[in-house]
Amino acid sequence: MSDNTIYQFTAKTFHGLEKILASEVKKIGASEIKILTRAVSFKGDIEVMYRANYEVRTALNILQKITEFTANSSDELYEKTKKIIWDDFIKLEETFSIDKTIHSNIHKHSQFAALKTKDAIVDFYNEKYQQRPSVNIKSPDKKINLHINGTKCTLSVDTSGDALFKRGYRKDTGPAPLNEVLAAGIVMLTDYKNIDYFYDPMCGSGTILIEAARIFMNIPPAYNRKKFAFHKFSNYDYQLWNKVKREAEKKINKEISLKIIGTDTEDELIKITKKTISETGLRDYIKVQRKDFINTKFENKKGLIVTNPPYDERIKSLDINKLYKDMGDTLKKGYKNWSGYIFSGNMNAVKNIGLKPSLKHQLYNGKIECKLLKYDLY
Numbered sequence: 001m002s003d004n005t006i007y008q009f010t011a012k013t014f015h016g017l018e019k020i021l022a023s024e025v026k027k028i029g030a031s032e033i034k035i036l037t038r039a040v041s042f043k044g045d046i047e048v049m050y051r052a053n054y055e056v057r058t059a060l061n062i063l064q065k066i067t068e069f070t071a072n073s074s075d076e077l078y079e080k081t082k083k084i085i086w087d088d089f090i091k092l093e094e095t096f097s098i099d100k101t102i103h104s105n106i107h108k109h110s111q112f113a114a115l116k117t118k119d120a121i122v123d124f125y126n127e128k129y130q131q132r133p134s135v136n137i138k139s140p141d142k143k144i145n146l147h148i149n150g151t152k153c154t155l156s157v158d159t160s161g162d163a164l165f166k167r168g169y170r171k172d173t174g175p176a177p178l179n180e181v182l183a184a185g186i187v188m189l190t191d192y193k194n195i196d197y198f199y200d201p202m203c204g205s206g207t208i209l210i211e212a213a214r215i216f217m218n219i220p221p222a223y224n225r226k227k228f229a230f231h232k233f234s235n236y237d238y239q240l241w242n243k244v245k246r247e248a249e250k251k252i253n254k255e256i257s258l259k260i261i262g263t264d265t266e267d268e269l270i271k272i273t274k275k276t277i278s279e280t281g282l283r284d285y286i287k288v289q290r291k292d293f294i295n296t297k298f299e300n301k302k303g304l305i306v307t308n309p310p311y312d313e314r315i316k317s318l319d320i321n322k323l324y325k326d327m328g329d330t331l332k333k334g335y336k337n338w339s340g341y342i343f344s345g346n347m348n349a350v351k352n353i354g355l356k357p358s359l360k361h362q363l364y365n366g367k368i369e370c371k372l373l374k375y376d377l378y
Contacts, residue, residue, distance in 0.1 A: 003046050003235045008065040010156065012039045013058050016363040016372075017185040021058040028055055046235060049159055050244045053228055057184040057211070057221045060163050063145050063156035070151045072106060074116045077153060081120035089144075089157050092129060094232070095136035096121070099158065102148040117146050117155070141232055161229030168224035169210070169280040177205050178308055182365065184211040184221065186372055189361050190306055190341045192216075196258055197303035201293035203262030206273035206286075208306055213282050216256050220248045224280065256285065263291040294326045297334035304339050305331070311346035311368075320349045328353030331377055338377045345370040 009030075013021045021040045022033050028051040030042035044052075052062045067084060071077035090096050098118050102110040118135060121144070125132040143158035165181040187208065192198070192215065200208045214221065222228075230236060264270055270290045277286050309327065310320065324346075331340050332355065344350050345368040359374035 003237065006043050006045055007049065008041065008043055009049060009052065009159075010036070010039050010041045010063045010065070011052060011056065011059040012061050012063070014038065014060070014179075014182055014185065014364060016361055017058045017182075017189075020185055020188050021056070024056045024058060025052060028052060046230075046237060047240055047244060049230065050241055051248070053160055053164065053230065054222045054244060055220050055248050056164075057215070058181055058188065060165060060181055061158055061160040062164075064159050066144075066155045066157055068152065068154045071148075071153045072151050074107065074112060077107070077113060077148075078116045078120045080153070081117050081155065082124050084124070084155070086121050086124045087128075088234070090121070090133055090142050091232075092125060092131055092133055094141035095134045095139075096142045096144055097135060097137050097140040098144050098146055100146045100148075102146070104148045104150050106151055107148050113148060114146060117144070142229065157229075159228065159230045159233070161227060164222065166225070167221055168226065170205075170207075170276060171279070178207040178365070180207055180211060180221075182363070183207040184215065186308075186341070186343055186363070187212045187215055187306060189372055190304060190374070191339055192304060192306075194302070195304045196301050197261065197298070198258060199261045199263075199298070199303060199305050200307050201263050201296075201305060202307045202309045203264050203273060203288060204269055204308070206262060206276055206288065208308060209260060209262045209273070209286050209288070210277065210280060210282065212306070213260050213285050216253075216258065216260070217285065218251045218253050220245075220252075223249070260286045262286065262288040263293055264288075265290065265292050294330050295334070296330060298338070299334065299336050302337065303335070304341070305335065306341045306343075308343045311344045311349060311370075320346060321352045324349040324352040325354065328355055331355065331375060335377050340375040340377055341372055342375070343370060343372045347371065 011021055015038050018035045022035050025042050026033055029048050030044045032043045034041045069080045098114040100110050100114045102113055107113045122132045145156040145158055147154040165179050167180050198212055203209055267290055270288055273288050277283055345365055355375045357373040358376050361372040363370050363372055
């Protein structure tokens with residue numbers, strides 16, 4: 001029997017991608033959508049939850065709300081957590097862990113708040129069954145999320161399991177690989193529609209290229225992924241899950257006309273990228289080669305450059321300022337009538353590009369504050 005219950009969900013994302021995420025969850029049939037800080041809340045049934053996990057590119061995970069309450073002390077947090085009927089969410093034989101996000105002057109010690117939550121769950125089982133589920137931090141069956149803002153406490157169960165940037169297609173990476181969710185968000189913030197060429201001239205291990213190809217071809221972001229936490233939920237509907245996948249996969253378009261190109265100067269990165277592209281079934285759609293972007297030309301075509309050059313944080317460049325100046329000169333001289341998007345965390349180096357950006361998006365790559373800058377090339 002199908003579960004038609006409407007649930008409250010929160011999809012987490014990176015700073016700067018909230019609006020893109022909100023538009024994505026709207027497309028899958030979510031309702032009462034609200035943009036939050038690095039997150040979007042929405043309502044929907046389990047089909048919407050399945051689709052959010054399978055089809056939404058800019059979500060890091062999908063949390064399903066269990067309950068919300070006020071706690072003015074750690075003891076109150078413990079008591080109210082213990083009153084929840086936890087066997088609706090965690091089977092006695094399953095393992096669990098506690099994830100936490102806490103902004104509170106009362107619950108100052110986040111680790112202690114998580115410990116009190118864990119103790120409350122364990123004591124619920126001990127009192128009811130004289131047994132308890134085990135904690136497994138590395139690979140739990142269920143992840144319980146504790147969010148505290150002041151005295152307001154929200155407990156949720158993670159429907160995704162492993163973070164959704166783990167698409168299931170990547171085995172090898174180069175140094176400082178770009179997160180897949182961030183890469184997809186970067187592409188979706190560009191003018192990626194109605195172009196003849198998509199080019200990443202400093203493609204590294206190919207994340208931007210692969211995410212772009214999957215967007216152009218409408219391949220679901222979780223197409224290669226096998227496991228989700230909701231597979232172990234008591235209301236898991238195998239037939240509905242297969243229906244969601246079938247419907248999404250019918251929309252895949254393998255007849256795209258635009259050319260997707262990547263270059264890099266590092267032989268090892270090109271090898272990794274070619275291998276990953278081949279393993280994801282995109283070898284016929286993405287062409288990569290070892291080539292220096294500087295002083296290249298590609299005129300008289302409607303093209304888009306999207307790239308994440310080194311910014312001397314995790315990847316050291318010999319002369320970062322010269323690299324950015326040469327990159328700007330190449331864009332100006334060799335790519336007329338194109339649009340260029342550069343994602344960088346080095347704003348001093350960016351000044352050497354010598355072009356005025358027409359658009360700026362603030363984003364983060366890990367803890368590094370970055371900007372996605374658009375350059376109109378005439």
